[in-house]
Amino acid sequence: xxxxxxxxxxxxxxxxxxxxxxxxxYMVVGSLQTEPDPTxxxxxxxxxxxxxxxxxxxxxRVDLWQGLLNSGIFTGGVIIGTxxxxxxxxxxxxxxxxxxxxxxxxxxxxxxxxxxxxxMIPLYVLIARDYGLAxxxxxxxxxxxxxxxxxxxxxxxxxxxxxxLFDAARIDGASELRVLWGVxxxxxxxxxxxxxxxxxxxxxNEFLWPFLITKEASMQPxxxxxANYISNVAATAAxxxxxxxxxxVVLAGPAVALFIVFxxxxxxxxxxxxxxx
Amino acid sequence: xxxxxxxxRAGGRTPARRGKLLGxxxxxxxxxxxxxxxxxxxxxxxxCFAVWMSFQDYFFAAPGAQVDRPFVxxxxxxxxxxxxxVWRAFGNVGVFLIINVPLTVALSLVLATALDGATRFRTxxxxxxxxxxxxxxxxxxxxWLFLFNGNGLVSQLLGPLAPDPAWLINSTWAMPMIALFVTxxxxxxxxxxxxxxxxxxPKELYESASTDGAGKVRQFFSVTMPGVRPATVLVVLLATxxxxxxxxxxxLLTGGGxxxxxxxxxxxxxxxxxxxxxxxxxxxxxxxxxxVLVLILAWLQRRFVGGEER
Numbered sequence: 001x002x003x004x005x006x007x008x009x010x011x012x013x014x015x016x017x018x019x020x021x022x023x024x025x026y027m028v029v030g031s032l033q034t035e036p037d038p039t040x041x042x043x044x045x046x047x048x049x050x051x052x053x054x055x056x057x058x059x060x061r062v063d064l065w066q067g068l069l070n071s072g073i074f075t076g077g078v079i080i081g082t083x084x085x086x087x088x089x090x091x092x093x094x095x096x097x098x099x100x101x102x103x104x105x106x107x108x109x110x111x112x113x114x115x116x117x118x119x120m121i122p123l124y125v126l127i128a129r130d131y132g133l134a135x136x137x138x139x140x141x142x143x144x145x146x147x148x149x150x151x152x153x154x155x156x157x158x159x160x161x162x163x164x165l166f167d168a169a170r171i172d173g174a175s176e177l178r179v180l181w182g183v184x185x186x187x188x189x190x191x192x193x194x195x196x197x198x199x200x201x202x203x204x205n206e207f208l209w210p211f212l213i214t215k216e217a218s219m220q221p222x223x224x225x226x227a228n229y230i231s232n233v234a235a236t237a238a239x240x241x242x243x244x245x246x247x248x249v250v251l252a253g254p255a256v257a258l259f260i261v262f263x264x265x266x267x268x269x270x271x272x273x274x275x276x277x
Numbered sequence: 278x279x280x281x282x283x284x285x286r287a288g289g290r291t292p293a294r295r296g297k298l299l300g301x302x303x304x305x306x307x308x309x310x311x312x313x314x315x316x317x318x319x320x321x322x323x324x325c326f327a328v329w330m331s332f333q334d335y336f337f338a339a340p341g342a343q344v345d346r347p348f349v350x351x352x353x354x355x356x357x358x359x360x361x362x363v364w365r366a367f368g369n370v371g372v373f374l375i376i377n378v379p380l381t382v383a384l385s386l387v388l389a390t391a392l393d394g395a396t397r398f399r400t401x402x403x404x405x406x407x408x409x410x411x412x413x414x415x416x417x418x419x420x421w422l423f424l425f426n427g428n429g430l431v432s433q434l435l436g437p438l439a440p441d442p443a444w445l446i447n448s449t450w451a452m453p454m455i456a457l458f459v460t461x462x463x464x465x466x467x468x469x470x471x472x473x474x475x476x477x478x479p480k481e482l483y484e485s486a487s488t489d490g491a492g493k494v495r496q497f498f499s500v501t502m503p504g505v506r507p508a509t510v511l512v513v514l515l516a517t518x519x520x521x522x523x524x525x526x527x528x529l530l531t532g533g534g535x536x537x538x539x540x541x542x543x544x545x546x547x548x549x550x551x552x553x554x555x556x557x558x559x560x561x562x563x564x565x566x567x568x569v570l571v572l573i574l575a576w577l578q579r580r581f582v583g584g585e586e587r
Binding site for chain 1: 299301303304305306308312313320323324391398404405406410411412413414415418419422424426428429433461464469514522524528532533544547548557560561565567568571
């Protein structure tokens with residue numbers, strides 16, 4: 001490959017990286033400024049203009065810790081549901097022979113193309129009105145409890161394991177649960193992390209559903225309380241952008257950190273297998 | 278595929294009579310049961326409920342109260358189709374898709390191809406591309422509001438070239454801005470999909486194209502693009518579904534689909550009509566129309582993007 005092409009390649013890649021990362025840099029800088037400075041110079045503020053006041057400002061209007069806790073419970077519930085029941089389903093779809101297996105697998109694929117937004121009205125009627133689960137964590141978790149993509153990712157990983165492994169364990173008299181726990185699970189650890197990452201983004205970032213069913217501020221995940229702050233109270237704050245951006249940093253922080261630390265479990269191959277089925 | 282394996286085994290053993298009804302290993306059904314219940318409860322039933330609701334005069338009532346919700350046929354649909362706001366919202370999604378889908382395919386394919394051949398900084402670049410994808414819309418909307426408001430950084434940099442009124446409150450620019458925002462936010466995911474697809478393009482094809490005298494650009498169009506076509510079908514489908522599901526962006530970025538409905542989306546209308554104004558039946562009708570349109574669009578895309586692959 002010629003030198004000119006290599007340079008061109010990195011120029012394209014560099015422009016891309018800049019376009020993706022600059023808003024995040026600007027988010028952090030903006031959250032630390034005493035006065036919002038939208039001029040180009042404001043992107044490189046002097047240390048004297050920096051403050052943590054915006055963080056305490058947003059915390060006094062939106063309870064950040066409570067928001068993070070609610071986001072955490074919502075996300076944690078989805079991850080547990082997905083790992084436990086998704087693992088069982090993925091295992092039975094890949095390893096066990098039973099009637100209806102094809103139908104369940106087809107359903108898992110189909111579910112991914114049904115837009116959740118179509119279901120929001122009936123789910124709201126059922127969960128918030130009929131079951132009385134408005135303003136509860138359970139009501140928040142229910143529609144996301146088992147991530148279908150995760151079921152497919154698990155199935156894909158289990159399919160790659162040699163059948164003889166399972167047969168050997170069964171001949172030794174191990175029960176099916178024991179085979180799953182003792183033989184299959186240790187071999188699909190990387191899949192476990194991929195699934196945790198996959199099922200983390202959904203609920204942590206979800207806005208519409210928790211927004212619909214939580215009216216009480218103390219039950220709202222951070223994404224919802226921050227959005228309410230943006231659309232309602234921002235106009236009355238001394239430095240509305242500073243406060244909004246400080247809240248944005250707190251909301252984005254855990255997700256970004258998680259994906260940087262575990263980036264090697266979130267690669268094209270894992271995702272490819274998940275989406276291609 | 279499940280039935281094939283059961284019939285294959287059926288001839289051999291006689292004690293397997295009991296197993297035949299549920300297959301060789303009925304425990305599988307038990308293991309999948311929680312997921313199956315979940316799908317029925319959270320997808321299948323609400324889906325039917327939504328369709329049923331769109332044909333009734335449905336309204337919210339206190340739990341347990343006995344109320345009459347008569348069948349009204351196509352009345353909700355008639356009401357929806359007579360509403361200019363609904364037409365506008367569907368038109369807005371059209372504008373969104375025309376900008377978002379080609380831009381997404383072009384940018385993610387170019388960046389994925391460039392990244393595939395890169396030897397240095399690969400991890401850094403890959404991670405920086407998907408950071409927006411893993412971040413909450415609500416968080417990045419805050420930055421975009423700051424960047425694109427009347428005297429925000431972008432308007433300051435462009436000076437007199439910036440539109441007036443500013444981007445997000447300008448009826449011409451509001452929808453394209455949302456399309457741009459979503460393209461930017463989702464691009465990392467599609468880059469990962471294309472990266473996976475690029476591994477499946479046989480390297481020999483590039484070599485033989487090269488010996489035939491094809492340059493890099495020519496190779497991109499005659500080897501890479503046909504090679505990743507299945508991924509392109511998927512990217513186009515997913516981008517379309519994302520576009521149809523638009524809610525957070527018009528709700529927050531342009532302040533509730535403003536200015537004056539210029540960036541309202543069907544889902545935003547479903548929220549306003551269904552929850553705020555208490556007409557879930559009308560909202561359900563909008564939802565059914567939306568899904569039917571998406572299905573038609575997906576079928577058309579499969580025909581034209583999918584090419585001979587079908």
